[in-house]
Amino acid sequence: MQNGASDVLNQFRQGDVDAFEALFRRHQRAVHGWILRIVRNPAAAEELTVESFWRIHRARDRFDPSRGFEGWARRIATRAALDWLRTKRTANELSMEECGEVAAPVKADPAVTAEIRRKTALAFGRLPPKLRIAATLAVVEELPHREVAEALEISVAAVKLRVFRALRLLRKDLEEQGITP
Amino acid sequence: MNELDRERMKKLLRQSLPPVKSDAGPERDLWPDVLRRMDARDATPTLSGWAWFDGALLAGLVALAVLFPASVPLFLYYL
Numbered sequence: 001m002q003n004g005a006s007d008v009l010n011q012f013r014q015g016d017v018d019a020f021e022a023l024f025r026r027h028q029r030a031v032h033g034w035i036l037r038i039v040r041n042p043a044a045a046e047e048l049t050v051e052s053f054w055r056i057h058r059a060r061d062r063f064d065p066s067r068g069f070e071g072w073a074r075r076i077a078t079r080a081a082l083d084w085l086r087t088k089r090t091a092n093e094l095s096m097e098e099c100g101e102v103a104a105p106v107k108a109d110p111a112v113t114a115e116i117r118r119k120t121a122l123a124f125g126r127l128p129p130k131l132r133i134a135a136t137l138a139v140v141e142e143l144p145h146r147e148v149a150e151a152l153e154i155s156v157a158a159v160k161l162r163v164f165r166a167l168r169l170l171r172k173d174l175e176e177q178g179i180t181p
Numbered sequence: 182m183n184e185l186d187r188e189r190m191k192k193l194l195r196q197s198l199p200p201v202k203s204d205a206g207p208e209r210d211l212w213p214d215v216l217r218r219m220d221a222r223d224a225t226p227t228l229s230g231w232a233w234f235d236g237a238l239l240a241g242l243v244a245l246a247v248l249f250p251a252s253v254p255l256f257l258y259y260l
Contacts, residue, residue, distance in 0.1 A: 024215060029206045037201045046207050057219060089222040120197035139191050140198050142230050167190040168182050180184075181193050 009065040023069060024053055028121045031069065034151075038081040038133055048084055052077040071150060078133070078151045082168050085129035116179055123173040127166055127178075134162035135170075 031052055036045040043112035055076050056063075063072060124132065137148045138159060149156045174181055182192075246253050 024212055028204060028211060032207045032211075033201075040198070040201060042208070046209070046211060046214075048205060050211050050218055053211075054218045057215075099243045112193060117197040120193055124194065124198060128207065135194065136198070139194050140201050142195075143229075164187070165184075166186055167194075169193070171190055172182065181188055 006065060009063075009069060013060050013063050013065060015060065020057055023170070027070060027073055028053070031073055034074055035077050035081050038078070038136055039084055040136075044084060044088075048080050052080045055080060074151050075153055078153075080127055082133055085132060089128060119177060119179060120170070120174065120181075123170055123177070127169055131162050131169065132164035134159055135166035138163050139167075 012023055017057055028049060032045055032049040035048045035052065036042065037049065052073070056073055059076065063069075117180050124135070134148060134152065137138070137143045137151070138145060145156045145159045149159045151165045152159065154162075171181055242256070245256075
């Protein structure tokens with residue numbers, strides 16, 4: 001079984017399309033789910049999943065089978081998602097309707113009005129993409145800092161710093177709108 | 182911003198942007214799109230990732246600069 005997986009990875013590295021399809025079938029759900037967590041837009045997540053696998057195919061020569069496929073694919077998907085966030089920053093795609101389609105139900109705090117939640121989401125969408133992606137994964141999705149660091153290809157300390165800066169900027173933005181979190 | 186403020190901001194953020202459902206997968210098979218993407222790129226002749234048109238444009242500009250050096254400042258002005 002282990003040898004079979006290793007064979008697929010080696011064949012993929014040599015440009016075998018069937019091996020690439022096998023890897024795609026095995027990992028597309030995980031890659032799509034990861035991207036969706038970052039961009040929070042189902043249509044964009046599908047588009048970026050295709051983009052990520054195309055980048056994966058293009059970069060197959062640089063793939064090291066001994067380090068595993070999943071983490072490598074996740075790093076490439078993270079970069080693709082970050083590129084998307086950069087291009088969509090001004091358009092502010094982070095609408096509440098889109099979030100509502102994919103978001104898990106949470107118990108709402110009655111002290112936080114829908115208007116405050118909407119303004120917070122919009123202010124979050126105005127953050128620099130590098131800070132936004134770190135805060136999304138570490139705070140919203142509550143993923144371990146180490147996992148976020150590996151995906152972003154930075155240190156755990158850098159993740160913590162980005163989260164701190166994101167929260168500080170978000171608070172400042174909300175205060176400027178007269179909202180005291 | 183102290184620890185209490187940070188925790189308050191985190192809570193507000195989670196309330197405003199709930200986590201994505203972990204089981205949310207793509208609604209359709211994306212493999213045909215990946216194949217189309219690969220085919221489209223393979224069909225485009227490139228030189229180190231550049232389209233042929235980019236190369237031709239660059240060659241034209243270099244030729245213009247060599248043949249008519251006086252055009253360089255004018256070109257830079259319109260950049």
